[in-house]
Amino acid sequence: MKNSFKSWKKDVLGFLPQAFLANVAVQTLALLLTQKWGGPQIYITQNAALTAFLILTFFFLALFWWAGICLISRRMRRNLVEIGPYQYIRHPLAFSFIFFLNPAIAILFRSWLMILAIIPVYFIWKKSAKKEDTILKERFPLIFSYYSKKTNRIFPNLHKISRPAFYMISGVAAFVLLFTVLNSSALSMRWIKWDKKGGEIVYDKPGPTKTPMVFSPQDIAQAAGGGNLAAQIGFQGGPDEQKPANFSEQSDSISIPKLGTNAPIVSPAGETQKQLNEALNKGVILYPGSKLPGQNGEVFLTGHSSTYIWNKTPYGRIFALLDKLEAGDIVTIYYQNRQYDYRINSKQVLTPSQTTISETNQPTLTLMTCWPIGTSLKRLVVRGELIR
Structure with missing residues (x-):
């Protein structure tokens, strides 16, 4: 009976148990290392991680059940399995573990180390599949020779299965790869957060990025062309137009403590797209037509959420995390040696035509950036009110 069970297990399961245990060992080690020493975390919310995990x-x-039913029904009859998913790949169970279960668990724990661990996991399953192929070749020499020519070991040959599907998936993959490379700076800021707190994995809490965007007052003054924004745009404000604010030696700049963001505020030389882009490369710009800090009306600032990798500016992703701001968060503006604090009260995604400077008598702040990351399809608009 014992020998019979071993024979059945070998016929049906093959090297699956050994590969599975090795897979578990590698991912467990990756998880323990992540929790003990920290490291790069996938910077997404818990709800997003849970949704991706469930999908x-x-x-x-679904694939495991489909492949398992086909495997058991054919192997019990001592036949080579060529039905169901096996007509497309020889080892669909390995495929399901490598490309579905492992990424699902890694995303659930939001661990880039577990994502990287999929590489050795792939070679574990590949080695197991190779051993399985050797046994099947010995057991079914003629049938397996023909079967192996029309199927791949782990990756399905979409070109043979369906050329339209192959070209469609290839096109989508190429687009995603190109988009990711071109916007790698901003995307890395959004997707990767380094945790070095000795095992404490901090989720859903924005913090310093791998390369924090913090600049000295000298850098800010230099980028802003001297720091006197009022002189640049010719504003002559009277005392009655100033709101109470604390004295500060900071140059004209914006600070968002929650995001770890600091940048100079600059004024564009004009309203053409070229002039606006040149100013955006120097910091966050005071949009033409905007009121100035201390005046009644809307202070309208805009900055890059992403820029191409060849655009060498430290401000190319200054507003990449702008959507992380919530009602109640504080944004500080330094202007003409005074500090103005604004409390965020709203956040919207609008079309470009819907984005205009509001006519208001209240001292307000609007921060705008292109959205989604890497596109200019819409605008993310965050608004706040002056509190001091």
Whole structure:
């Protein structure tokens, strides 16, 4: 009976148990290392991580069940399995573990180290599949020779299965890769957060990025062309137009403590796209037509959420995390040696045509950037009110 069970297990499961245990060992080690020493975390919310986990787990279970039913029904009859998912790849179970279950768990724990651990996991399953192929070749020499020519070991040959599907998936993959490379700076800021707190994994809490965007007053003054924004745009404000504010030696700049963001405020030389882009490369710009800090009306500032990798500016992703701001967060503006604090009260995604400077008599602040990251399809607009 014992020998019979071993024979059945070997016929049906093959090297699956050994590969599975090795897979578990590698990912467990990656998780323990992440929790003990920290490291790069996938910077997404818990809800987003849970949603991705459930979707990938569903695909894993569906493929695992489909392949398992076919495997058991054919192997019990001592036949080579060529039905179901096996007509596309020889080892669909390995595929389901590598590309569905492992990424699902890594995203759930939001660990880039567990994502990287999929590389050795792939080679574990590949080695197991190779051993399985050797046994099948010995057991079914003629049939397996023909079968192996029309199927791949782990990756499905979409070009043979469906050329339209192959070209469509290839096109989508190429687009995603190109988009990611071109916007790698901003995307890395949004997706990767380094945790070095000795095992404490901090989730859903914006903090310093891998390369914090903090600049000295000298840098800010230099980027702003001397720091006197009022002189640049010819504003002659009277005392009655100033709101109470604390004295500060900071140059004209913006600070968002929650995001770890500091940047000079600059004024563009004009309203053409070229002039605006040149100013955006120097910091956050005071949009033409905007009121000035201390005046009644809307202070309208805009900055890059992303820029191409060849645009060498330290401010190319200054507003990449702008959507992380919530009602109640504080944004500080330093202007003409005074500090103005604004409390965020709203956040919207609008079309470019809907984005205008508001006519208001109240001292307000609007921060705007292109959205989604890497596109200029819409505008993310965050508004706040002056509190001091």
